[in-house]
Amino acid sequence: MDLQNKSNSSSKSKLIFIAIGSTLAVVTAGIGWQTLTGNANPLSLIESKISLDKNKNEGLFMAINLGSGSQKYGFIDKNGKEVIPVQFDINGSSLDLGNIWADINFGEISTSGVYGFSEGLAMVEIGGKIGYIDRTAKIIINPQFENGRQFIDGLAPVKIGKKWGYIQKDGKFIINPQFDKAGYFKEGLAPVALGDSPDKLKYGFIDKDGKFVVSPQYKNAFHFSEGLAAVEIGDEKPKWGFIDKTGKIAINPQFSTVLPFSEGLAAIEQTTDNSDSGLLRVGFINKTGQIVISPQFSTPIDISPLLDHVRTYLFSEGLAAVNIEGKYGYIDKTGKLIINPQFDSANRFSEDLAAVSINHQFGYIDKTGKIVINPQFDFSIAFSDGLAFVVTKDKSIGYIDNTGKYIWQKVLSKSEIKQPEVAQQAKTYVGSMNRAQQAFFLEQTQFTSDFDKLGLGIKSNTENHAYSIVAIDEKHVVQNVGLAKTEGLKSYTGIVFVKKQDATNELTTVGKLCESIQPTREMPPPPQLSGDDVQCPAGYVDFNR
Known part of the structure; x- marks a missing residue:
């Protein structure tokens, strides 16, 4: 039997709200900050809102209820007044808005984000x-989709079954579900992908009629920015280049990594001697592909799944x-060093201030490099609409203004800090059980119902969850x-099953991690059979959907 391994597993209301640029983020107990991101692969850019526009949040901010039951959210205005009562479900697995790992002295916590308003509508989860x-x-488009994104340029990508399509603001499909991945429309085109598995996906670009303007052919692709889109070409030794809106190569694929164009320049990663084995350094090109700032800065390029947080x-x-031998400083568009490298980490400028860290404490500098808000936070993000979100060691979160004064602050209770850690432990344990079952099947050609045979070295009974196997x-x-x-607390169930690969007819194991919709x-009931696929049990949702 030829078997390959494959895994997809991985009281009083308390209102906490965060606005980050043109997106919204949720702070849950335990404090990880949550964005609309996926993993650190450019693929995630297709599934996230990418905008280099001015910060926009349409005046409403998410408010989340951190009570003892299932988490809900509503919206407040900039003054903290509740505009839309807390009522909508928060299930990172259902919304599938990805997660980002944040280690802010409270431990590593995996969290998920939720979209806010865009073009007058907000995506919500109900049931x-x-x-x-x-x-x-008012519900404008009835809850009916497995997944969805914000409206951008009048259209929103939504998922029905396993395919993505696009709806307009009356909820009608203008492009029928047919894609395996679907991004936003930017500059009239949207990146989409076709392929029956992640390693077989090919990316192209469609217009608003759903027609391919650039056929699916790339290993990876960014949205268009300033008239050009970065694409990754080749399977053996892929390289990044740029195409125009007709699909014509505008800048030949030659770079190890790139970022999209911003303010006329794009960062590129290239070896100093143009060989495959040379020292990688970062420089900048213009839209003709000419190197205008020579590769001289330390790698790697910080490719964040959300460009607002690059x-x-x-x-x-x-x-x-830029990174100069381990310390960060700032350059202008000629490559001239404006602020000397002296920081342990550095963020982009927003509203004339940038977050920087010194000795693992974050503060803010102005464009002369002067510290205007002393380093004192364990975590901080860029300013948006006059406020910045910060975290401190005393397990408090809040907003500061551009003088460093707290506009709003919340000190988390022990129960608030503990809850997401408990959930993350359960997800990690069940995910580990899934992978161990796959490894066991690879050796024994069968699964096991004996917890000890998985060899995980974890307890089957913890303070908050009991772990078991149903063969x-x-x-x-x-x-x-x-x-x-x-x-x-919510419960979790992992499902591992055997199926044949379409192309080779070989057997492979597939793992799913499911989360209960409600505590x-x-x-959990048995999983649901659907042809040669297995779905989460009733009352559960696929955490990796």
Whole structure:
């Protein structure tokens, strides 16, 4: 039997709200800050809102209820007044807005984000389905989608079943679901991908009629920015270049890594001697592909899944943060060093200020390099609409203005800090059980119902969850369970099953991680069979959907 391994697993209301640029983020207990991101692969750029426009949030900010039950959210205005009452579900797995790891002295916590208003509508989750509301909380598009994105340029990517399409603001499909990945429309075109597995995806660009303007052919692609789109070409030794809106190569693929154009320049990563084995350095090119700032800065380029949070090598307000042998400073568009390298880390400028860290403490500098807000925070982000979100060691979160004064501050209780850590532990344990079952099947050609045989070295019974295995069919499917023991916690179940690959007819194991929609201490029902696929049990959603 030829088997390959494949895994996809990985009381009183308290209102916490964060606005980050043109997006919204949620702060949950335990404090990880949450954005609309996926992983650090440019693929995530297709699934995230990428905007280099001026900060926009349409005047409403998310407010999340961190009570003991399931988390809900609503919206408040800039003065903190509740405009839309807390009522919508927060399930990172259902919204599939990705996660980002944040280590802010509270431990590594995986968290997920939620979209705010864009073009007058906000995406919401009700009963595990995605719909859209207006600013009065009226449901404009009924919850019916497995996943969705914000409206940009009048259209929103949405997912039904396993395919993505595009709807207009009345909820009608203008481009039918047919894509395996779908990005936003920017500058009239949207990047989409076709392929029956992540390693087989090919990216191209469509117009608003759904027609391919640039056929799917690239290993990876960014959205268009300033008339050009970065694309990765080649399978053996892929390189990055840029195309125009007709698909014509504008800048030959020759770079190890790139960032999209911003303020007329794009960061590129290239070896100093143009060989495959030379020393990699970062420089900048113009739109003709001419190197205008020679590769001289330390790698790697900080490719964040959300360009609003790219910290280095992206010009913003005339300056870009660069790494010079481990210390960060700022250059102008001629490559002249404006602020000497002296910081442990550095963020892009926004509203004339940039977050920098010294001895692992964050503060803010102006464009002369003068410290205007002393380093005192364990974590901070760029200013947006006059406020910046910060975290301190006393486990407080809040907003400061551009003088460093707190506009709003919240000190988290022990229970608030603990809850996401508990959930993350359960997800990690069940995900580990999934992978161990796959490894066991690879050696034994069957799954096991014996927890000890998985060899994980973890307890099957913890303070908050009990872990068990249901061998539905040891030759075909097994269910791993992390059952909540404490009121108010969600349960998790992992499913590993055997299926044939379409192209080769070879057998492969597939893992799914499912999260209960609501807190529950009841054993999950068996998974649901759907042809040669297996779906999460009723009342659960695919955490990696």
